[in-house]
Amino acid sequence: MSIPAMEKERRQYTMSLKHLAVFGLALPLVLTACSSGAAPSTSGSAGSDQIVVGLITKTETNPFFVKMKEGAQAKATELGVKLLTGAGAKDGDNEGQVTAMENMINAGAKGILITPSDTKAIVPSIEKARAAGVVVIALDTATDPQSASDALFATDNFKAGELIGQWAGKKMAGKTPVIATLDLQPGITVGAQRHNGFLQGMGLVSGIAADSTDLATSKEVVCAQDTHGDQTEGQTAMENCLSKNSDINLVYTINEPAAFGAYTALKNAGKEKDVVIVSVDGGCQGVQGVVDGKIAATSQQYPLKMASLGVEAIVNYAKTGTKPTGYTDTGVTLITDKAQAGVDSKDSAYGTANCWGNK
Amino acid sequence: MSSALSPTIDRRAGIAKVLFGSPILGPLAALLMASIFFAIMSPRFLSGPNFSLILQQVMVVGVLAIGQTLVIITTGIDLSNGMVMALSGVLMASFAAQKGLNPVLAVALGLLVAVGFGLLNGALVTGVGLPAFIVTLGTMNIAYALTRIYTTSTVTGLPKSLTFLGDTFYLGGTAIAWGTVLMVVLYAITWFALRYTAAGRSVFAVGDNIEAARLSGINTKRVLMGVYAFAGLAYGIAALLLVARTGVGDPQAGQNSNLDSITAVVLGGTSLFGGRGSIVGTLIGALIVGVFRNGLQLMGVESTYQVLVTGILVIAAVSVDQLTHRK
Numbered sequence: 270m271s272i273p274a275m276e277k278e279r280r281q282y283t284m285s286l287k288h289l290a291v292f293g294l295a296l297p298l299v300l301t302a303c304s305s306g307a308a309p310s311t312s313g314s315a316g317s318d319q320i321v322v323g324l325i326t327k328t329e330t331n332p333f334f335v336k337m338k339e340g341a342q343a344k345a346t347e348l349g350v351k352l353l354t355g356a357g358a359k360d361g362d363n364e365g366q367v368t369a370m371e372n373m374i375n376a377g378a379k380g381i382l383i384t385p386s387d388t389k390a391i392v393p394s395i396e397k398a399r400a401a402g403v404v405v406i407a408l409d410t411a412t413d414p415q416s417a418s419d420a421l422f423a424t425d426n427f428k429a430g431e432l433i434g435q436w437a438g439k440k441m442a443g444k445t446p447v448i449a450t451l452d453l454q455p456g457i458t459v460g461a462q463r464h465n466g467f468l469q470g471m472g473l474v475s476g477i478a479a480d481s482t483d484l485a486t487s488k489e490v491v492c493a494q495d496t497h498g499d500q501t502e503g504q505t506a507m508e509n510c511l512s513k514n515s516d517i518n519l520v521y522t523i524n525e526p527a528a529f530g531a532y533t534a535l536k537n538a539g540k541e542k543d544v545v546i547v548s549v550d551g552g553c554q555g556v557q558g559v560v561d562g563k564i565a566a567t568s569q570q571y572p573l574k575m576a577s578l579g580v581e582a583i584v585n586y587a588k589t590g591t592k593p594t595g596y597t598d599t600g601v602t603l604i605t606d607k608a609q610a611g612v613d614s615k616d617s618a619y620g621t622a623n624c625w626g627n628k
Numbered sequence: 629m630s631s632a633l634s635p636t637i638d639r640r641a642g643i644a645k646v647l648f649g650s651p652i653l654g655p656l657a658a659l660l661m662a663s664i665f666f667a668i669m670s671p672r673f674l675s676g677p678n679f680s681l682i683l684q685q686v687m688v689v690g691v692l693a694i695g696q697t698l699v700i701i702t703t704g705i706d707l708s709n710g711m712v713m714a715l716s717g718v719l720m721a722s723f724a725a726q727k728g729l730n731p732v733l734a735v736a737l738g739l740l741v742a743v744g745f746g747l748l749n750g751a752l753v754t755g756v757g758l759p760a761f762i763v764t765l766g767t768m769n770i771a772y773a774l775t776r777i778y779t780t781s782t783v784t785g786l787p788k789s790l791t792f793l794g795d796t797f798y799l800g801g802t803a804i805a806w807g808t809v810l811m812v813v814l815y816a817i818t819w820f821a822l823r824y825t826a827a828g829r830s831v832f833a834v835g836d837n838i839e840a841a842r843l844s845g846i847n848t849k850r851v852l853m854g855v856y857a858f859a860g861l862a863y864g865i866a867a868l869l870l871v872a873r874t875g876v877g878d879p880q881a882g883q884n885s886n887l888d889s890i891t892a893v894v895l896g897g898t899s900l901f902g903g904r905g906s907i908v909g910t911l912i913g914a915l916i917v918g919v920f921r922n923g924l925q926l927m928g929v930e931s932t933y934q935v936l937v938t939g940i941l942v943i944a945a946v947s948v949d950q951l952t953h954r955k
Contacts, residue, residue, distance in 0.1 A: 329930065329931060329932050351928060352928070353925065353928045354928075354930050354931070355925060355930075355931050356931050358883075358884050358935075359883065359884070361880040361883070362880075362883065362884070363874060363876075363878050363880065363881065364688070364870070364873070364874060364878075364881060367873070367874055368685050368921065369925065369931065371681055371684075371685065372681070372685075372921070372922050372925035372926065373925065375672060375677070375678050375681055375922075375926065376670075376672060376925060376926045376928070377672065386880075387782055387878060387880055389781070389782035389784055389876065390782040390784075390874060390876045390878045390880075392784065392875075392876070393784075393874065393875030393876060394874065394875070454780075455780045455781075456780050456781045456782075
């Protein structure tokens with residue numbers, strides 16, 4: 270063996286020892302991080318006969334799902350069961366949710382609560398889980414078809430849209446509505462239900478099937494744009510709508526982030542006083558928007574309730590063998606400080622007391 | 629090294645090399661340590677069915693990462709693979725389930741589109757001389773847009789023949805998915821080709837020093853075209869695995885897969901500077917991500933921590949590459 274070759278050999282040897290050293294240092298660090306992360310959810314009795322409940326949300330970051338997780342955790346702690354949580358990497362990540370579901374089944378989950386990111390794509394995986402004897406409850410968003418899950422605990426999104434539509438109809442009485450709709454994205458039931466409910470509530474369309482995924486149209490709607498429920502995209506969409514028609518006087522938004530984006534665009538155009546914005550969600554920041562006069566009215570929903578009912582239902586199944594079935598409406602309330610005669614609503618103080626997310 | 633003169637030393641060096649000198653030692657040690665940790669933390673981790681599940685969960689990214697490894701060895705990078713996979717998978721699903729095409733032909737069509745994207749990437753890199761990062765950034769967006777133009781709704785009701793790779797067979801009481809077998813076979817073929825064929829060795833030569841490779845008589849453009857086309861084929865096969873695994877054609881799939889596949893490659897010890905790399909390492913890299921995801925879930929840790937862990941491991945792996953090859 271030549272000297273350079275031996276030198277090379279020796280160097281490779283040292284290299285791999287360095288490999289080992291770096292990984293050796295990194296791993297304990299990582300594993301410590303994991304153990305400390307595990308602490309909250311494995312606290313309490315971690316016996317192997319403990320009931321395990323899984324909760325899979327669309328993302329980990331959206332305050333709506335954070336609140337949902339809080340609700341589930343509180344109920345799980347109260348009932349002395351173990352809660353596993355998981356989520357997709359981002360909204361629309363079906364495979365991430367599938368993976369979380371498989372892992373939870375392997376972890377011995379009796380039932381799984383899921384907010385499906387892709388209402389159709391998740392169905393074959395839910396069928397597999399149910400075939401393995403696991404109860405699957407959809408929270409917030411129905412699977413497509415709805416019967417793919419054992420039960421659905423959700424806001425009636427069509428009604429949520431209808432409430433702000435009825436309110437806007439009264440509010441705009443005597444004026445000709447010129448409407449922009451800032452929607453979710455094509456093909457998602459929640460987005461179509463709120464949009465269609467809004468138009469039906471205003472009396473502009475009628476007889477729309479509540480489970481349709483197609484957006485209804487009417488001549489008063491001069492601009493319809495997708496926002497994916499995102500504030501920045503909401504602002505861009507509103508700017509484009511104003512370029513298209515500067516007479517817009519009523520804006521429907523899929524959720525409150527999109528509503529704030531629309532408000533910023535209107536403010537930049539000097540039109541924020543002349544245009545009415547309505548929305549859906551009832552998050553704390555959204556209700557604050559009602560207090561500040563940025564959002565005129567919003568339909569408030571209750572994620573914490575969805576999750577705690579879900580955990581109860583699964584624990585009940587684990588104890589008695591009774592599966593939850595059908596649809597449970599978790600309620601929706603119209604929040605506004607400009608109540609209109611004939612439309613039930615609560616003021617922003619009530620909204621703040623019952624909101625989700627950080628105040 | 630002259631083995632004829634010093635066979636004993638050489639053999640000893642060989643054993644040492646296998647034990648300590650292999651670039652996959654670090655990743656392998658990480659995989660083993662993580663597995664031991666999770667086996668202690670969760671009684672459910674160390675079981676045949678759970679390992680089979682982890683394999684199923686990494687098979688899509690694992691096969692994508694085969695193509696990514698080859699591209700990275702040639703100093704390239706492929707950002708388009710997830711979107712090409714989504715397009716290919718949606719086409720397979722839609723042509724078989726909605727357009728009544730024979731499933732075999734539908735799969736062939738999907739593979740063809742994926743290889744076509746590979747050839748397009750290769751042609752732009754070699755012909756126009758654009759950096760792979762820019763080329764694949766462009767084709768990533770093109771593939772994404774084409775998918776959305778083709779359909780925005782998930783394709784369901786797939787024929788059984790399209791999803792058979794998701795079906796399982798029993799080996800000693802453990803259900804194993806056919807797709808994972810296909811993944812392992814693909815790794816074996818690629819490993820053999822890289823190590824024992826002239827074409828495979830010229831891939832490393834081009835990545836190490838493209839000018840030197842050209843001067844030594846290697847047709848570097850043909851090698852690069854071959855690498856991108858092969859990568860495209862791997863993405864098409866990954867699409868078939870994805871369709872089999874989820875049972876649907878999902879136009880929203882694959883949006884993070886490019887970064888996930890790069891993560892597997894980097895964790896496996898392949899250098900982002902090209903010329904050095906290990907296909908077996910990539911498989912181990914993919915398994916590390918899968919083991920952490922599964923193990924943390926079994927322990928009841930939220931998935932944010934899994935992302936944190938992946939981040940730390942990637943930095944550790946690249947640090948290893950930097951430290952050991954500092955000139």
